[in-house]
């Protein structure tokens with residue numbers, strides 16, 4: 431963080447009180463493993479003793495995800511770390527199944543673990559009613575199993591991370607096109623288990639749109655789904671597995687639709703005057719089928735922060751230029767097109783500009799769009815630095831129909847502002863559809879050192895209640911349910927919906943070993 435950024439932050443939210451960096455593993459007290467000797471031997475017989483890890487550092491490394499509270503606990507361990515009893519690393523789908531068999535026999539909890547980037551408590555090593563819990567780390571399931579170029583279907587093992595998936599597919603001329611901000615760490619299994627949405631979702635779809643088949647290990651044996659691209663053979667059970675967050679089985683392989691790797695890409699930015707014109711422009715693009723593959727609209731506060739952080743004479747000039755063009759409250763719109771040729775992109779771009787012009791959009795050129803693309807994975811690193819400095823910084827997201835989007839934004843912003851002292855609340859549309867859009871909020875406030883966890887828990891509760899009240903929006907558009915959103919799921923899907931999920935869970939996992947405490 432440069433001194434300039436720190437000054438800017440202090441002006442907006444006040445000066446943080448105390449810095450706190452991550453406490454080294456050696457300084458933490460880690461409870462000894464409660465894994466029964468017999469289970470440990472059983473697991474070692476399946477995966478090899480070297481892949482059953484009980485070392486404190488290995489267990490600490492998989493004791494949670496990457497939410498603000500997870501990151502805070504590593505700096506303030508007195509808030510309580512939930513450390514698993516062992517980390518188990520199977521090598522293939524068959525070993526995953528046999529690990530589950532051992533855990534059923536020993537009645538041991540199992541937390542499936544991909545990249546560990548959950549921000550909703552999805553990988554917290556809760557025991558539930560079990561004596562011990564293991565983290566089942568899928569890192570060794572890292573292969574491209576097959577690629578059918580005619581059908582454009584690839585089968586990837588669940589532990590393949592985003593960049594590796596793109597590299598292996600790219601070698602054969604294909605792409606998945608799934609690029610969430612957590613791309614560098616998150617895995618194919620994690621994407622499927624959470625119904626993830628990548629930054630290019632307008633072009634390539636959400637992850638569940640890409641999944642054509644799944645292979646799951648469950649406590650009752652293996653379950654495979656997806657023999658054809660479309661089927662009328664009853665409800666689509668693939669979609670029950672997708673989004674099941676490790677509660678209905680461990681995904682070991684996922685068959686995904688892939689596309690030819692784009693030969694050309696172009697990122698560009700525009701400014702619109704105010705939130706209403708900005709969302710109206712994005713709605714028009716969506717409803718006319720003209721969305722760019724990446725479509726992202728920042729609200730005036732987020733735009734102002736981006737400009738302030740970029741700083742420099744060019745930004746000052748840009749602000750003056752926008753005022754001169756009648757843009758008093760700029761909203762930044764980033765559009766990114768991927769295509770088979772520059773000509774195809776030029777055609778789509780022209781069509782989009784025909785929609786944007788009547789909305790008064792001012793073109794800012796490719797440099798601003800490219801700057802966004804270059805920095806699009808930087809969020810996690812900036813967040814770590816802010817946490818070290820004593821800032822409470824977290825994100826939350828939701829979605830609703832176009833007609834309710836403004837009300838949802840207003841209510842969530844009000845809830846966050848009322849529950850925190852002088853926060854900075856930034857918002858953007860990150861995914862747009864014909865019928866509505868998602869809203870993604872970033873919140874910054876000076877950390878309350880007396881009650882840092884309670885400070886965020888109260889703000890998150892207020893925002894979640896604003897979202898759930900009157901079913902204004904979904905409690906999660908892409909971060910999933912985990913533990914954090916579980917109290918609000920029933921309001922969204924109804925008591926019957928919760929009963930259906932619980933019944934499915936009992937059917938595949940009668941003794942309840944899978945991911946205790948998550949989803950339902």
Ligand SMILES: Cc1cc2nc3c(=O)[nH]c(=O)nc-3n(C[C@H](O)[C@H](O)[C@H](O)COP(=O)(O)OP(=O)(O)OC[C@H]3O[C@@H](n4cnc5c(N)ncnc54)[C@H](O)[C@@H]3O)c2cc1C
Pocket residue numbers: 495496497541542543544545546547548549552553568588589609610611612615616617618619620621622623624625626627628629674675676677679680681682809810908909910912945948
């Ligand atoms: C900085 C940051 C940015 C993010 N940006 C985005 C974004 O742009 N879009 C988005 O959608 N999400 C985003 N996320 C959230 C998160 O990255 C996604 O939920 C991602 O899909 C999780 O993948 P993972 O491999 O890390 O899963 P994990 O965090 O390891 O697990 C997530 C959940 O899935 C379960 N699970 C994992 N693997 C399996 C498996 N093989 N079988 C069964 N269950 C499994 C876990 O038990 C857990 O409940 C972001 C997170 C961070 C920290």
